[in-house]
Amino acid sequence: MSARNILVINCGSSSIKFALVNEAQTTFPLQGLAERLGSPEAVLHWQFGDTKESLSLPGTSHQSVLSKILPLAQEAAGGHLDGIGHRVVHGGEHFTASHLVDADVLAGIRANAHLAPLHNPAHLVGIEAAMELFPSLPQVSVFDTAFHQSMPPHAYRYAVPEFLYTEHGVRRYGFHGTSHRYVSKRAAEMVGVPVENSSWLSAHLGNGCSTCAIVNGESRDTSMGLTPLEGLAMGTRSGDVDPNLHSHLARTLGWSIEQIDRTLNHDSGLKGLSGLSNDMRTLYEAHMAGHPGATLAFEVFCYRLAKSLAGMACALPKLDGLIFTGGIGENSAAVRERTLEHMKLFGFQLDAEANARCTRGVGGEIQAAGSPRILVVPTNEERQIALDTLALLDA
Incomplete structure (x- = not known):
């Protein structure tokens, strides 16, 4: 055939x-x-x-x-x-x-x-x-949301009145599921552990960013919620803010819901913090040249990422490794390094040469001896979609 x-x-x-x-x-x-x-x-x-x-x-x-x-x-x-x-x-x-x-x-x-x-x-x-x-x-x-339907209620429910969930579907759904599913399977293959007996922290970092806790090939928690705005600081999205920020901006600035929505989705994140760009490559160069806004954006991005990954660990029974993927996750050795500096309690230590080597589609393990596994795994959502299509044709 x-x-x-x-x-x-x-x-x-x-x-x-x-x-x-x-x-x-x-x-x-x-x-x-x-x-x-x-x-x-x-x-x-x-x-x-x-x-x-x-x-x-x-x-x-x-x-x-x-x-x-x-x-x-x-x-x-x-x-x-x-x-x-x-x-x-x-x-x-x-x-x-x-x-x-x-x-x-x-x-x-x-x-x-x-x-x-x-x-x-x-x-x-x-x-x-x-x-x-x-x-x-x-x-x-x-x-995108299907992979996260294995989350337990304590992970996907918001603490809001019941009818908002039962009648209007207000809950955490999560996104980037195709990517998180693909890279967690690849990571298991790369290190020779069975997918059905594995536990991973996964960070998909691009213009949109999310983290995920994956146990035995299933999502147990993720950082995005009802919409892709929840969670990490992203290219142009704010990520988590005080839920009362909307009413504060409406009351003090007279902003409409549409104006607030646009600001948080399109004018915030790395772009809003830096006043310069939503592109991490541009920001890192500017950060190294001493641009204060770029430095702030870089530091906020890495700290918020580390904080989210640490929180995701609550959903894991063990840790087989931490996965970096997506345009930033696969290419920015500096983001990986700075993020892990905030996670000292986990014992992560990078091999500097291996970390620098993993860019432009090159994946692999980047931890130093004695550290929990740290992997760079290039994502391939198109191939995962094709694999799902083929599986349904075979069925």
């Missing part, structure tokens, strides 16, 4: 990220991004092998772009696609695993749209367009 090909689609409100995943290849035969969809500046970028190309598509819709992506995917797959896997941000409590898309799944994604108003409606557009364009291909939805 020849190796199968899965097209993975991540459909946003104005963008489509895609990759062709071949189950026998470690790299993607095809990958690309369509951005600024619906605007005069809409453009499609893709890489086919070593060849990079772009196509201007002014005013183009999601469906029109998908009709351009399909021939590219079919060519890269040698004329044979086996299925399409869709990333879906929010599955609520209804979806505890990935599912073949049918009418019930579409209804479930739609029902959870109020929990992810910027994401779920866009996912539906992408899924429905793909189903119309590729009616004979199996389509699978893979939910």
